[in-house]
Amino acid sequence: MNKDEARGNWKEFKGKVKEKWGKLTDDDMQVIEGKRDQLVGKIQSRYGYEKDRAEKEVSDWERSNGHHW
Template sequence: MNKDTNEGKWKQIKGEFKDQYGKITNDESKEAEGKKDKLIGEIQEKYGKTKDEIAEEIKSW
């Protein structure tokens, strides 16, 4: 496992927490932020890319 893979797993956990926190507090922006973090974490874990590389790819979508 490389550093990016481990960081990706952590981002998924953090994203899931933000998503759930947003649902509990009715904060839609926090919920969306959590979903984005979770997506970045999943991509990072699977492909071993850096957060910046993934953010650039997402922007180009």
């Protein structure tokens, strides 16, 4: 999947992201806009996770939702 496709699918997955990581704000969602690295960074920031843990959570979420950047 290229970056344009990921951003297009972002609208579809944004609700699922908010369900999984409810501490993410609407402003966070605008910053993330389908960018995986931004999602990982925001999860780290909001939840106080180490980068490895945030990466693992995103990877697990991707597998369970059939989504990959």
